[in-house]
Amino acid sequence: MxxxxxxxxxxxxxxxxxxxxxxxxxxxxxxxxxxxxxxxxxxxxxxxxxxxxxxxxxxxxxxxxxxxxxxxxxxxxxxxxxxxxxxxxxxxxxxxxxxxxxxxxxxxxxxxxxxxxxxxxxxxxxxxxxxxxxxxxxxxxxxxxxxxxxxxxxxxxxxxxxxxxAYYETGFKPVSIKVEDKYVRATKGGLGQAKTPANYAMSLAAQQEAYADGFGQVLWLDAVHRKYIEEVGTMNIFFKINGEIITPELNGSILGGITRRTVLELSKSWGMKVSERQISIEEVFEAHTKGELEEVFGSGTAAVISPVGELSWKGQKIAINNNQTGEFSQKLFDYITSVQSGKIDDQLGWMEDVNC
CATH class of the missing domain: 3.30.470.10 (Aminotransferase class 4, branched-chain amino acid transferase, N-terminal domain)
Structure with a gap:
């Protein structure tokens, strides 16, 4: 150049x-x-x-x-x-x-x-x-x-x-999410892992319907089985079940988020058990029934960490952590934003000074 x-x-x-x-x-x-x-x-x-x-x-x-x-x-x-x-x-x-x-x-x-x-x-x-x-x-x-x-x-x-x-006008508060079972966003072999306008255009109809129903975001399921969790419209998604941090594996239809990678690195460095694997919406609802679903949160550049307070799927609604921000979600948000603002040392080499 x-x-x-x-x-x-x-x-x-x-x-x-x-x-x-x-x-x-x-x-x-x-x-x-x-x-x-x-x-x-x-x-x-x-x-x-x-x-x-x-x-x-x-x-x-x-x-x-x-x-x-x-x-x-x-x-x-x-x-x-x-x-x-x-x-x-x-x-x-x-x-x-x-x-x-x-x-x-x-x-x-x-x-x-x-x-x-x-x-x-x-x-x-x-x-x-x-x-x-x-x-x-x-x-x-x-x-x-x-x-x-x-x-x-x-x-x-x-x-x-x-x-x-702030990305959300309501600030750092739990959002209510609709699990989408009518539309699909992406499939393996398509554009789901690329950051391209088509991905976001495909999400608009479902997102508008979710807004009309009082939800803040949409959680997408896989396009084939319509049961395995993929990502939220603007974020990757995480579940804390029995102390384990679980997020869907990158399978060719999920965007590999940089904040997602940050959460995984941090969780491992803090000694958490971390899994990147296929997880179904049934497993999440069953974990809630058993009292094992501790937290749900999204990660993305715009919002950083977004706690989820409610999931709605096929007419069933579950409240996560009594619709309150979870301790781990708060810890992640506080740590990442503190590194970004320079309040604490950048020990993992995330930040680069413009030197202006």
């Missing part, structure tokens, strides 16, 4: 107060852009003002959905440094998604350099209050204008930044 050209805005914006941040609605002054074509490869890296960009109605992304994205976070620490949580792991996953969508791979080191240069320029947009962060959204779209199903010859890569508050 050649030297990054930088074009700055004429007048910089102002970071809103924390109560007005919301999630994903406010964007920083600048963005990173890079182009690809089959003759030049990835080229013309640049940081430019955040603005509309021109597109043609025949662009392949609009018609055939060839696109990928990522979601990362940067944090302002208590000693006023800007740190990014596990950046290489997110960027490597970005490339794995590119493989699934036949998008040319990117040089992770070069994208890492571009991201950190953008973050250094936008450092004043990183909020510092508890629960806030700077959300990082890299994405690639197929930009070739062509009506016909094929792998595109040209692409655009963007990185945009958004200062955010």
């Amino acid at each position: 050649s030297e990054i050209e930088v074009t700055k805005v004429g007048k910089v914006g102002v970071l809103p107060t924390d109560k007005n941040l919301g999630f994903g609605k406010i964007f920083t002054d600048h963005m990173f852009v890079m182009d690809y074509d089959s003759r030049k490869g990835w080229h013309s890296p640049r940081i430019i003002p955040y603005a509309e960009f021109s597109s043609l109605p025949a662009m392949i992304v609009f018609h055939y959905g060839q696109a990928i994205f990522e979601g990362m976070k940067a944090f302002r620490t208590v000693d006023n440094h800007i740190n990014v949580f596990r950046p290489y792991e997110y960027l490597n996953r970005f490339n794995r998604s590119a493989d699934f969508l036949c998008i040319p791979k990117m040089d992770v080191e070069q994208i890492h350099t571009a991201l950190f240069q953008l973050l250094a320029l936008e450092k004043d947009w990183v909020p510092g209050d508890p629960g806030t962060s700077l959300y990082i959204r890299p994405f690639v779209i197929a930009s070739e204008p062509h009506l016909g199903v094929k792998v595109a010859d040209s692409y655009k890569l963007f990185i945009i930044l958004s200062p955010v508050g």
Whole structure:
């Protein structure tokens, strides 16, 4: 990648107060852009003002959905440094998604350099209050204008930044989840393990029905047997049964979350028994009947840890831990967010300083 050209805005914006941040609605002054074509490869890296960009109605992304994205976070620490949580792991996953969508791979080191240069320029947009962060959204779209199903010859890569508050407006409280038994999201051999817009578009109908029924999220079951648990719409899922931490194994239709990996690493380091295996919804409900289901929680970049207070499946509802946040869920949330904010030492090497 050649030297990054930088074009700055004429007048910089102002970071809103924390109560007005919301999630994903406010964007920083600048963005990173890079182009690809089959003759030049990835080229013309640049940081430019955040603005509309021109597109043609025949662009392949609009018609055939060839696109990928990522979601990362940067944090302002208590000693006023800007740190990014596990950046290489997110960027490597970005490339794995590119493989699934036949998008040319990117040089992770070069994208890492571009991201950190953008973050250094936008450092004043990183909020510092508890629960806030700077959300990082890299994405690639197929930009070739062509009506016909094929792998595109040209692409655009963007990185945009958004200062955010808590993902859930209600804060760190247990959510109510509907176990989906009507729709399916993904199957082995499909796109379930790629971070691509199609996965999320497929979840919308079920999610809207869940909202209408008073639930906050949907828990997906496997597409074949319709009984084995896969993931929540925006999170991986964990169960604490008789002291054991259980999460569905990555089977080709589940997105391998970076926060999921973080939870597994932490749980093992704390001496917990941890299993990545197939687990059915029947097993979860039976564990509840026996008094063995201690906690349920989700993990994801946006919410970090999300305790689950209620599961509803085929008209049956169960309350987990009396619909209260579990001790282990709280411990995970407190530890991960404390590392991210610099309140405690990063002993596992998760954080990288932007050095701006």
